[in-house]
Amino acid sequence: MAIWRSVVGKLWLTIIGLVAVVISTIGLFLLNYIDLTFVDAGKIKHLFVYSGAVGFLLTTFFAFFLLTKITQPLREMKEAADQIAQGDYTARVAIRSSDEIGELANTFNAMGSEIDTLIRALEHERDHLSSVLRSMTDAVISFNKEGGVILTNPQGKNLLEEWNSVDWSDSDAERRGEVPGPLLDTYRTVIRSGREWTNKIHVQSEVYSVVMTPLVSSDGIRGAVAVLRDVTEEFRVEKLRKDFVANVSHEIRTPLSMVQGYSEALMDDIAASPEERKELVQVIHDESLRMGRLVRDLLDLARMEAGHLEMNYQELDVNALLGRVFRKFSALTKERGISLTKSEDRDDLVLAAADGDRLEQVLTNLLDNAIRHTPAGASIRMTAERIGGSRGDEIRLTVEDEGQGIPQEDLPYIFERFYKADKARKRDHSGGTGLGLAIVKNLVEAHGGKISAASEAGSGTKFTILLPVNGRR
Numbered sequence: 433m434a435i436w437r438s439v440v441g442k443l444w445l446t447i448i449g450l451v452a453v454v455i456s457t458i459g460l461f462l463l464n465y466i467d468l469t470f471v472d473a474g475k476i477k478h479l480f481v482y483s484g485a486v487g488f489l490l491t492t493f494f495a496f497f498l499l500t501k502i503t504q505p506l507r508e509m510k511e512a513a514d515q516i517a518q519g520d521y522t523a524r525v526a527i528r529s530s531d532e533i534g535e536l537a538n539t540f541n542a543m544g545s546e547i548d549t550l551i552r553a554l555e556h557e558r559d560h561l562s563s564v565l566r567s568m569t570d571a572v573i574s575f576n577k578e579g580g581v582i583l584t585n586p587q588g589k590n591l592l593e594e595w596n597s598v599d600w601s602d603s604d605a606e607r608r609g610e611v612p613g614p615l616l617d618t619y620r621t622v623i624r625s626g627r628e629w630t631n632k633i634h635v636q637s638e639v640y641s642v643v644m645t646p647l648v649s650s651d652g653i654r655g656a657v658a659v660l661r662d663v664t665e666e667f668r669v670e671k672l673r674k675d676f677v678a679n680v681s682h683e684i685r686t687p688l689s690m691v692q693g694y695s696e697a698l699m700d701d702i703a704a705s706p707e708e709r710k711e712l713v714q715v716i717h718d719e720s721l722r723m724g725r726l727v728r729d730l731l732d733l734a735r736m737e738a739g740h741l742e743m744n745y746q747e748l749d750v751n752a753l754l755g756r757v758f759r760k761f762s763a764l765t766k767e768r769g770i771s772l773t774k775s776e777d778r779d780d781l782v783l784a785a786a787d788g789d790r791l792e793q794v795l796t797n798l799l800d801n802a803i804r805h806t807p808a809g810a811s812i813r814m815t816a817e818r819i820g821g822s823r824g825d826e827i828r829l830t831v832e833d834e835g836q837g838i839p840q841e842d843l844p845y846i847f848e849r850f851y852k853a854d855k856a857r858k859r860d861h862s863g864g865t866g867l868g869l870a871i872v873k874n875l876v877e878a879h880g881g882k883i884s885a886a887s888e889a890g891s892g893t894k895f896t897i898l899l900p901v902n903g904r905r
Contacts, residue, residue, distance in 0.1 A: 505533045509540050521548035574647065574657040575619060579611040582655060591660065595635065615642065615658060622646050622656045632663070639667040684726065687719035694719075732871060743787045743878060745903070750781035750816050750827055753788055757795045758814065761803065769808030772799075775815040781827060785903030790875050795831065797868040798895050802833035805893075810834035818901065825901040826881075832894040838887040846885060847873040 508525045515523035524544060527537045565572055565585035573588040575581060584592065595612035611619045614633045622629045628645045641663045647655040694712045735741045758774045765772040795814070802812045812833045819828050838846060849870045876883045880900050887893035 505529075505537060509537060512540065512544070516544055516547065521551050569661075571660040572657065573615075573660070574655060575611055576655040577623065577653065579619070581610045588660070614640075615644075618642055618644050618658070619656055623653060626653050638662060638664045640664075680726075680730070684723060687723045690719045691716050691723075726867075730867065741874075741878065743790060745785040745787055748783040748786040748788050748791070750783060750829070751777040753791055753795070754814055754816055757792060757799065760796070761799050765803060765812065768803065770803060770806055771811035773811065773813050775813075775817070778816075778818070780818045781816050783827060783899060783901060783903070786879055786899065790878070791899075794872050794875050794897070795829070797872050798831040801868060802831060802835060802893070805835040806833045807835070810892075821898070823900060826898045827901060829897040829899070830894060832892065834892040837889045837891050837893055838885065839889045840887075843885055843887060847883070 505525070505528060512523040512525045521544065524541045525537045527534050527541075565583075568585055569587065571588035571591045572583075572585045573581060573592065574583045581592065592610070592612060595614060596610070614635045618629055618631050618633070622644045623646065626646050626648070628643065631642045631644075633640050633642055639662075641661045642658055644656050644658040646653045647657060694716050698709065698712055732741070754774050755777075758772065762772055799812065799814075806812055810833070812831070815828075815830045815832075817828050819826055847869050849867055873883055876897055876899070880903065882898045884896050885893060886896070
């Protein structure tokens, strides 16, 4: 920077100008008097010239002295201020004196230290907040007043990417900024009302609980922050609980009503003959057995889901298992005109650790279902084979019928408790309790296996069970 643009340079030029004006004024007024009074007037004029030169030299020396004492410290403070502005909060200036300049430098250093402490505290809080947000399982997303995303944690970022990849059709045309379609109505409500808003939104097959709070500043509402929790599983469990209570009530109400009605008929002597009385008693007996089966299946299922089911694992010959089940149902299928077959015995069909009674219960339930839904003249086939898979060697058991089949929309739900597919697969009045397939699924999974079903309405159903040869994994 040119010296005349600094404070010291301006002061130096000012003093030089004052000295020049004073000497010029004195010389102008005294010049004639000097010529008349003094003999050697030239020497006096030389004295004025020498005085001006000495004044100029003194003011110049004074200017450079001030440059060292004032301008240099100020320049150092400016450079330090520039470093702080660029993010170097450790910049300090040297204290060269104890005067006002030194006090200013000391105050500047204190200010820099306070700024450094404040910035470190803010960075610590930012890192702490960032760690909290990253560790949260809930999605956190903050929006500005225009709908743009200000801040989000990884869960919120993934959710935004997933939702922004979906075409929300009608709502998409009205979206502002980056607010996804499912949150748009809640966002507008919060911005408009300025109050916290809680809501549950359904997005495709998922359910989210949303708590959105406005971001308030002195200038008004500047945005909103949303916390989203995936409550799909809780919603499903709650729905299952309600359906379970409703289904149990429905299943028990029918036999109870029949037991009550027929017992009242016996008490009122409505039966006119011993045969009618025996028929009424038989109905009461059958319905009590049905309620007993329902209660027993419910207890078994509860023990399985709680992990309290006792299992007797030992080496099992699958050929013998299929033979027992085949003999158990051969007479019943022959009576109904259904052809029941099984695959040939093989030497490699041995499970290292399995509960034969429980697996027999699995096949019994599947065959009972197949027989009740397979018409006369059709066939049911049981097969067993050893296969290699990604989980190691497995034994694949299949039960395939030529019955009425299961609609495709019902297949994902047939292993749920009390789930009823279309009328073609509903149990008849004297059939099962609606818990058979749920029990089957739990027993198969207790062996470390998997069960699946493939079917089309009117084309039969095929249940496939995969059991690990070397036992549970």
